[in-house]
Amino acid sequence: MAIRDPDQLAVNTVRMLAVDAIQKAKSGHPGTPLGAAPAAYALWQRVLRYDPAAPGWPNRDRFVLSAGHASMLLYALIHLAGVRTPEGKEAVTLKDIQSFRQAGSRCPGHPEYGVTTGVETTTGPLGQGAASSVGMALAGRWLAATYNRPDFPLFTFRVYALCSDGDMMEGITSEAASIAGHQRLANLCWIYDSNRVTIEGHTDIAFTEDVGGRFAAYGWNVIRLGDANDLEALTAAYREAAACTDRPSLIIVPSHIGYGAPHKHDSPEAHGEPLGEEEVRLTKAFFGFDPDSSFVVPEEVPGHFAAGVGARGARSRGEWESLFAGYRARHPDLADALDRIFTRRLPDGWESALPRFAADAKGMATRDASGRILNALAERIPWLLGGAADLYPSTKTRLVFAGAGDMQAGEMQAGEMQAGEGGGGGASAGGRNMHFGIREHAMCAIVNGMVLSGLRGFASGFLIFTDYARGSIRLASLMDLPVLHVWTHDSISVGEDGPTHQPIEQLVSLRAIPGMIVIRPADANEMAEAYRVALGIRDRPVALIGSRQALPILDRNEYAAASGLAKGAYVLADGPGAPDVILIASGSEVALSLAARRLLGEEGIAARVVSMPSWELFDAQPPAYRESVLPESVRARVTIEEGSTIGWHRYAGPDGIVLGMHTFGLSAPVKVVAEHFGFTAERVVEAAKTVITRSKG
Ligand SMILES: Cc1ncc(C[n+]2csc(CCOP(=O)(O)OP(=O)(O)O)c2C)c(N)n1
Numbered sequence: 001m002a003i004r005d006p007d008q009l010a011v012n013t014v015r016m017l018a019v020d021a022i023q024k025a026k027s028g029h030p031g032t033p034l035g036a037a038p039a040a041y042a043l044w045q046r047v048l049r050y051d052p053a054a055p056g057w058p059n060r061d062r063f064v065l066s067a068g069h070a071s072m073l074l075y076a077l078i079h080l081a082g083v084r085t086p087e088g089k090e091a092v093t094l095k096d097i098q099s100f101r102q103a104g105s106r107c108p109g110h111p112e113y114g115v116t117t118g119v120e121t122t123t124g125p126l127g128q129g130a131a132s133s134v135g136m137a138l139a140g141r142w143l144a145a146t147y148n149r150p151d152f153p154l155f156t157f158r159v160y161a162l163c164s165d166g167d168m169m170e171g172i173t174s175e176a177a178s179i180a181g182h183q184r185l186a187n188l189c190w191i192y193d194s195n196r197v198t199i200e201g202h203t204d205i206a207f208t209e210d211v212g213g214r215f216a217a218y219g220w221n222v223i224r225l226g227d228a229n230d231l232e233a234l235t236a237a238y239r240e241a242a243a244c245t246d247r248p249s250l251i252i253v254p255s256h257i258g259y260g261a262p263h264k265h266d267s268p269e270a271h272g273e274p275l276g277e278e279e280v281r282l283t284k285a286f287f288g289f290d291p292d293s294s295f296v297v298p299e300e301v302p303g304h305f306a307a308g309v310g311a312r313g314a315r316s317r318g319e320w321e322s323l324f325a326g327y328r329a330r331h332p333d334l335a336d337a338l339d340r341i342f343t344r345r346l347p348d349g350w351e352s353a354l355p356r357f358a359a360d361a362k363g364m365a366t367r368d369a370s371g372r373i374l375n376a377l378a379e380r381i382p383w384l385l386g387g388a389a390d391l392y393p394s395t396k397t398r399l400v401f402a403g404a405g406d407m408q409a410g411e412m413q414a415g416e417m418q419a420g421e422g423g424g425g426g427a428s429a430g431g432r433n434m435h436f437g438i439r440e441h442a443m444c445a446i447v448n449g450m451v452l453s454g455l456r457g458f459a460s461g462f463l464i465f466t467d468y469a470r471g472s473i474r475l476a477s478l479m480d481l482p483v484l485h486v487w488t489h490d491s492i493s494v495g496e497d498g499p500t501h502q503p504i505e506q507l508v509s510l511r512a513i514p515g516m517i518v519i520r521p522a523d524a525n526e527m528a529e530a531y532r533v534a535l536g537i538r539d540r541p542v543a544l545i546g547s548r549q550a551l552p553i554l555d556r557n558e559y560a561a562a563s564g565l566a567k568g569a570y571v572l573a574d575g576p577g578a579p580d581v582i583l584i585a586s587g588s589e590v591a592l593s594l595a596a597r598r599l600l601g602e603e604g605i606a607a608r609v610v611s612m613p614s615w616e617l618f619d620a621q622p623p624a625y626r627e628s629v630l631p632e633s634v635r636a637r638v639t640i641e642e643g644s645t646i647g648w649h650r651y652a653g654p655d656g657i658v659l660g661m662h663t664f665g666l667s668a669p670v671k672v673v674a675e676h677f678g679f680t681a682e683r684v685v686e687a688a689k690t691v692i693t694r695s696k697g
Pocket residue numbers: 029031032067069070124125126127164165166167170195196197198199257271
């Protein structure tokens with residue numbers, strides 16, 4: 001009987017678990033699990049080198065479900081393959097599946113990294129998974145180039161992503177596919193579940209391009225299949241993709257959404273709602289399952305998975321463990337570095353690489369300071385790497401020390417590259433400088449993928465263009481990933497480039513992302529302290545915000561130490577007695593506040609200046625510390641930041657004045673812009689006097 005064919009039985013069990021879970025939850029997307037189950041199954045069961053007993057194994061093949069709305073497909077596979085948590089428990093139990101989309105279940109609506117073992121990255125916003133898979137593939141290739149040694153091919157993993165029509169429509173996917181093609185990422189394979197149905201109907205209404213032709217033009221190896229249910233053809237396609245050593249592969253699988261559901265087959269109705277009780281019964285009948293039973297796992301299915309992906313994974317992982325033991329004996333230092341990479345630890349003493357900057361009234365732009373600090377640290381931390389979206393000359397994020405090199409597919413000697421391009425080395429897969437091209441969104445998703453693979457990745461660009469990358473920036477925070485963001489040109493003080501390039505609402509919008517730490521240092525030494533904080537953090541992204549213009553390097557004999565930055569805000573300058581007024585500022589406006597303080601002092605008014613580079617760090621301090629910086633008794637307060645005023649009122653208090661931006665900026669020289677919008681010491685003085693009067697009244 002066909003139904004007892006073990007492969008078909010396993011595929012159909014995946015389908016039925018998805019259908020039942022979605023029906024019970026009265027919410028979810030059954031269509032794609034029904035259509036794409038064979039493609040996912042063939043990959044897991046026959047190809048993926050993945051040990052369900054050790055899903056954190058560094059050299060495992062990665063499977064990313066970019067079409068995250070089809071989450072039940074992944075949960076069913078994790079359950080049936082018997083994936084275990086680090087504590088040895090079932091990663092997804094049948095009970096989790098039965099409580100799909102409910103609080104406390106390991107099966108949330110969309111796959112969430114960190115919630116469910118076996119989920120390699122959070123997906124759901126279409127395109128994110130595909131783009132992050134490029135970062136994983138780049139990381140795999142970088143790890144191989146950096147740590148593999150003759151006789152020790154430690155890193156050989158491949159990265160697979162299952163993509164839907166929606167993934168293929170999103171711009172981020174095109175950006176990422178373009179990079180992957182340029183980088184000739186042969187360890188990357190995307191499976192395009194081409195069911196030609198989205199929410200609003202057939203893709204004919206909005207998406208008629210030749211996707212295969214597009215990917216061929218990107219430089220991909222494109223494989224077209226005929227039948228989404230043909231496990232042999234699928235398996236052969238995966239093998240063909242693996243045999244292609246000079247390009248990434250796209251396998252186009254023409255499938256049927258809602259396959260097996262008689263009234264929902266090929267219909268958008270199969271997409272975003274449960275099939276319905278009666279349709280579920282008919283679908284079960286179609287696949288030879290009992291219409292009266294739910295959540296059925298035929299007893300031979302787990303064993304079948306164990307004999308397939310389980311046995312192959314255990315064998316591969318076992319071989320790898322012995323390989324790594326030999327490697328450890330032969331290359332102890334490299335093995336130690338890998339231990340650190342996979343536990344997110346840094347080399348001992350890395351902080352001693354942090355430079356200190358001498359006081360200098362003329363000063364230095366914090367982007368320049370950032371560049372020097374980043375270089376000093378990256379030289380000490382070999383797996384700190386990344387790049388900019390075609391802006392490193394502006395963001396100063398190029399790593400220029402000897403051997404840093406470019407991350408490229410081909411070998412290239414420094415001499416063959418344009419002057420300055422090599423960054424102290426040629427180009428290779430092990431290079432430290434990634435050219436993301438002008439693709440901010442993919443850049444941030446790719447860096448997420450790199451960090452998911454153990455590397456300390458950084459992304460960089462103009463602060464204004466975080467808007468282009470926001471989808472990926474917020475996912476880094478949702479996943480608790482220690483991504484380093486370096487965003488420069490941080491305010492209207494960009495000057496002549498004008499309002500298109502002058503950030504207004506970007507700072508507050510980054511601060512609005514839960515978990516993310518935003519730091520806008522006031523001078524070079526605060527920037528060094530910001531890096532100390534950023535790299536010391538292992539479980540959340542940090543955005544370092546740098547100025548384009550020079551800022552005075554404060555004399556720390558006169559002012560408090562920059563180490564106060566770690567607390568988010570600190571008293572930088574103060575008199576002996578209680579202050580008449582507190583000036584609170586971040587970044588470039590700290591120097592402005594110090595100038596205002598001097599003017600106030602001439603009039604006998606005692607001002608305290610608080611440098612507040614990070615709200616998030618300050619808000620996390622104990623109440624006593626916060627009270628010591630911003631005493632409740634001092635209600636005369638002025639906050640100053642060249643950005644949106646939203647959020648500053650909670651530090652300004654009820655009597656305070658918030659100086660910030662209420663409009664877009666202006667194209668003019670920096671000084672003119674500052675005067676135009678009132679960022680002058682005189683205006684701060686005026687505001688200070690107003691709040692002093694107000695607070696007395
Ligand atoms: C960035 C983004 N925009 C919109 C959505 C909402 N959404 C979820 S699935 C989907 C489209 C579904 O079509 P397709 O990608 O072909 O998936 P399939 O119908 O094959 O399941 C949309 C628009 C989303 N998840 N992410």
